[in-house]
Amino acid sequence: MHTLQLSIITVNLNNSSGLNKTLQSIKEQSFKSYEHIIIDGNSIDDSKNIISKYSQTSTHVTYWISEKDNGIYNAMNKGIVHANGEYILFLNSGDYLEPEVLQTISEQLTGEDIIYGDLYFVSKQEERRLQRFNYPDLSTTRILQPNFCIPHPASFIKRKLFDKEQYNEQYKIVSDWEFFIKNIIFENKTTKYVSLAISNFIDGGVSSLESNETLIRHERDDVICKMFPPKVLESLNRLSNIEQSPLYEILSQEKYSKRFQKKVKKIIQFYCKVYNLFNKTGEKY
Numbered sequence: 001m002h003t004l005q006l007s008i009i010t011v012n013l014n015n016s017s018g019l020n021k022t023l024q025s026i027k028e029q030s031f032k033s034y035e036h037i038i039i040d041g042n043s044i045d046d047s048k049n050i051i052s053k054y055s056q057t058s059t060h061v062t063y064w065i066s067e068k069d070n071g072i073y074n075a076m077n078k079g080i081v082h083a084n085g086e087y088i089l090f091l092n093s094g095d096y097l098e099p100e101v102l103q104t105i106s107e108q109l110t111g112e113d114i115i116y117g118d119l120y121f122v123s124k125q126e127e128r129r130l131q132r133f134n135y136p137d138l139s140t141t142r143i144l145q146p147n148f149c150i151p152h153p154a155s156f157i158k159r160k161l162f163d164k165e166q167y168n169e170q171y172k173i174v175s176d177w178e179f180f181i182k183n184i185i186f187e188n189k190t191t192k193y194v195s196l197a198i199s200n201f202i203d204g205g206v207s208s209l210e211s212n213e214t215l216i217r218h219e220r221d222d223v224i225c226k227m228f229p230p231k232v233l234e235s236l237n238r239l240s241n242i243e244q245s246p247l248y249e250i251l252s253q254e255k256y257s258k259r260f261q262k263k264v265k266k267i268i269q270f271y272c273k274v275y276n277l278f279n280k281t282g283e284k285y
Helices: 016-027 047-057 072-081 101-106 175-186 210-227 230-243 246-254 258-278
Strands: 006-012 034-040 061-066 087-090 114-122 128-131 155-158 191-202
Touching: 006 016, 006 072, 016 047, 034 047, 034 072, 047 061, 072 087, 101 191, 114 175, 175 210
Parallel strands: 006 034, 006 087, 034 061, 114 191
Antiparallel strands: 087 155, 114 128, 114 155
16 A cells, blocks of 8 residues: 655635645645645635535545634644644645745655755745745744744654644643654654745744734743753753854864864963053053
């Protein structure tokens, strides 16, 4: 039996026009080793009709349902239950794939637990801005930074990671971030960045609204406080401040090479000259 490489999960609520765009971008892909799971939250627009027609014309739709849910993470978890692919891609209504990107990325799905690429942010005026996510590393301090993000529409997550635990439905916005903390930091799951624009994200969603900044900050603080003891958080904050200094970058890149030692020697000599120049006593080192 052929193993499916990918499960695409689409969550929708009263966004028939965006849903159409999402489905069309998937339909136009030449890559075929995928299944499509659609979870609709009992929409009252034309979404159900669109999904029904799409499921009749696409052999890749293995499951779809339209019923009331308890939020986006509840809907995503419903999709996960029915996913059979090696990897899962969450592509919600309104978001759409780049042309032929699934065929290209399929060659990069090489066994790592979390594989992610880049994302276009699309404004209401349909202006696109490419956001790259090529972090130098995924250290604990980096993942805990307020602006850290691994974008769902550009991430391929091993299905088996959800066997232990699905998304936390307690939160409205940051459960994916909590999921990455648990798996990357605590479970030591492997990651890989691919320099490739995967999809287009319609800016202005739940997690990007300015009106939700307070909620995002509150939920993030709650996650951190529950997962890390105060003493550990204090140490991580200190380390984060150190890592953000320019000197840390030099030290981490050069380490203890001869080249590094020569640079340090020159820096020390320079500061000694400056000190001697301004030293009132005129004493020399």
